[in-house]
Amino acid sequence: MSSSPPRATHVGNWIRCLLRAALAVSVLGSSAVLTTIPARADSAVSPKAGRFTIHGAGWGHGWGMSQYGAYGAARRGLSWKQILAFYYRGTQLKTMPSGTKIKIWITSDNDNSLRVLPATGLTVRDTAGHRYLLPTGASYTSWRITRAGAGYRLSYRTRNGSYVTKSTGLTTGAWSFSTRSKIVKVVLPNGSVRSYRGSVALIKRGSGGRTINNALLEDYVKGVVPVEMPTSWAADAVRAQAVAARSYAVRLRDFRTYSGFDICDTTACQVYGGVGRETAAGNAAVKATAGKIVTYHGKVALTQFASSNGGYGAQGDYPYLAAHRDPYDGVIKSQAWRQTITASSIMRAWPSVGTVKQLQISSRDSAGAWGGRVKTIKIIGRARTPASPERPSNTCSGCGPRST
Numbered sequence: 001m002s003s004s005p006p007r008a009t010h011v012g013n014w015i016r017c018l019l020r021a022a023l024a025v026s027v028l029g030s031s032a033v034l035t036t037i038p039a040r041a042d043s044a045v046s047p048k049a050g051r052f053t054i055h056g057a058g059w060g061h062g063w064g065m066s067q068y069g070a071y072g073a074a075r076r077g078l079s080w081k082q083i084l085a086f087y088y089r090g091t092q093l094k095t096m097p098s099g100t101k102i103k104i105w106i107t108s109d110n111d112n113s114l115r116v117l118p119a120t121g122l123t124v125r126d127t128a129g130h131r132y133l134l135p136t137g138a139s140y141t142s143w144r145i146t147r148a149g150a151g152y153r154l155s156y157r158t159r160n161g162s163y164v165t166k167s168t169g170l171t172t173g174a175w176s177f178s179t180r181s182k183i184v185k186v187v188l189p190n191g192s193v194r195s196y197r198g199s200v201a202l203i204k205r206g207s208g209g210r211t212i213n214n215a216l217l218e219d220y221v222k223g224v225v226p227v228e229m230p231t232s233w234a235a236d237a238v239r240a241q242a243v244a245a246r247s248y249a250v251r252l253r254d255f256r257t258y259s260g261f262d263i264c265d266t267t268a269c270q271v272y273g274g275v276g277r278e279t280a281a282g283n284a285a286v287k288a289t290a291g292k293i294v295t296y297h298g299k300v301a302l303t304q305f306a307s308s309n310g311g312y313g314a315q316g317d318y319p320y321l322a323a324h325r326d327p328y329d330g331v332i333k334s335q336a337w338r339q340t341i342t343a344s345s346i347m348r349a350w351p352s353v354g355t356v357k358q359l360q361i362s363s364r365d366s367a368g369a370w371g372g373r374v375k376t377i378k379i380i381g382r383a384r385t386p387a388s389p390e391r392p393s394n395t396c397s398g399c400g401p402r403s404t
Contacts, residue, residue, distance in 0.1 A: 044358040052341050052343065053338060054339050056336070059308045060307045060308065061306050062309040063304040064087055064303055064316065065303065065304075066309040066313065067228075069308065069326050070083050070236075070328070073086065073328040091294045092295050092296070094295045094300075096217060097291070098218075100218075101215065101216055104212065104215065104262070105260075105263070106212070106213055108194075112146070113144055113146040113202065114144065115144040115157075116142065117185040119180075119181065120180055121133070121181075122136075122143065122178075123178050125176050126170040126171045126173045127174050132169065141156075142187055144156070147204070147208055152170070152175045174202065175201065183196070195274055197216070197219040197220075198215035198216060199213075200214070210260060220249060222282060224249075224273075227272065227273045229241040231282040235288075238285040241285070243289050244303040246286075246289075246293055248302070311325065311330055312324070312326060323365070343355075346379060347381070350379060353379050353381030354382035356381050359379060360377065362375075
């Protein structure tokens with residue numbers, strides 16, 4: 001079951017945030033107009049009953065693949081390869097080696113320790129290759145790695161909730177947990193448990209630590225696809241999503257430098273939920289596209305994607321992220337939206353403008369309906385008239401339809 005795009009109230013909050021940051025509202029969709037479609041795109045518009053009405057289409061930044069568009073294209077008979085070629089112009093597919101790994105920062109485990117549930121064959125290892133097999137039994141309710149000076153400390157939690165330290169003989173290099181089943185159950189600070197494939201390590205971060213999941217790339221993608229796209233959608237759309245997610249991860253791994261990890265597990269990178277978010281259909285999509293990534297002139301492409309482009313893709317920072325008409329985005333459902341914003345809320349954001357008299361779209365990107373996405377908007381007030389700057393840079397893959 002898929003969730004809907006952001007509700008109108010959420011859009012309103014997003015628009016208000018954008019206005020407070022002096023950003024153009026139409027970064028939300030393919031374009032936006034005020035009250036009614038004006039004869040000229042730069043006509044100033046006055047509020048009606050103290051409100052401006054904003055019309056637009058699409059959800060997200062609009063760069064790269066539209067997820068609703070991929071669904072529509074699949075329903076129209078396009079294969080996953082054709083979908084990727086449509087959204088990432090001039091690219092080619094390449095196959096990654098089967099043993100490729102990736103290191104994911106588990107951001108929700110943020111208490112500077114790593115705690116896991118007992119399991120058969122649960123082992124602690126250091127970077128020098130030494131290992132310590134953990135004992136089992138009713139006395140051990142969980143195991144925890146914490147920092148201790150320049151190194152680490154291992155302890156177990158008893159049935160009464162106290163911790164007892166265990167001597168391991170391991171070195172001061174990063175310590176990690178692994179099991180025979182290759183699934184580790186991590187206990188998060190709020191007490192919930194989340195399972196991850198591969199191993200889970202605590203790496204040094206100042207005097208504390210950061211939890212890192214070291215997993216096969218294919219296992220990582222299994223935990224991404226169902227969170228980024230409902231896997232009940234057409235199979236070729238889900239396969240296209242698998243390749244886009246895999247490519248995006250490799251791109252970040254190869255072109256960005258993070259301390260001790262390749263990618264995070266939130267929308268700041270792309271969302272990763274571990275074993276608990278996997279689905280049979282999602283895993284099938286990963287298997288059907290095993291190892292495939294999108295490349296451009298021999299280098300992995302930045303395969304950005306978003307929920308909907310509103311019928312026209314936006315121009316990104318690379319030639320393969322081209323502005324183009326998208327006939328598939330509205331096949332499944334209309335992505336049009338409308339939202340109102342009060343003149344008083346704009347005045348509260350910019351009190352120096354005084355009473356807000358009009359809004360005026362001063363520039364567009366020329367790609368799409370109504371002259372394209374808005375780049376700048378003037379706020380015309382009794383005191384002064386500031387202009388909003390161009391769109392913000394994108395820092396995530398995302399804004400896509402999430403599974404529930």
